[in-house]
Amino acid sequence: MRPTAALRMQATRILRAGHGPDPKNGVYMGSWGNLGSPAQKNIVTYALSPNRQNPTSTLIPDAIFNTFRRTRNQVLYWVPPLLVAYLAMDWATERNEYLNSKPGRAEFGES
Template sequence: MGGPTQRGVVTYILSPFEQRAFAGVVHNAIFNTSRRVLSNVPYMGTAFALGYLIYSQANARHAYLTSKAGHAAEGGDH
């Protein structure tokens, strides 16, 4: 750079031919993604199971209430 020599400054240079910027990216991404997804399965599975249970019970109750027996049980006229 044309200035005086710096003391105590160390610089390292790596050849572009020695760099492997994306070494193992695909391999690591697959295993890290699967590990993260599998660690969340208990939480997501519980939520989906609870949601499905509520949804199926609500549909069954709706089908009953819109039937002739449901109208008679609720005291409505049909």
């Protein structure tokens, strides 16, 4: 083994172990998970116990009241167009039946 290779291995081992300077910045930051930065402050974590969580407790009552409220607020937007479309379809069906009947053919058969 050549001495230069042994020195290179030695330097790499020291850098990986965290006992030498950072090759980029020249300052040792600490090993993984302990990077030498100050501890973080003012971080608050909240938790809720799993046996206190019940996401479906108000599912049915909320669905009923929300459906009623949303339908009541939107009824004037969809009832008039629905009524107009129904009346137009009813008129078109009756007119088609009349034009394809014996009196309708007699009245409009030439045109």
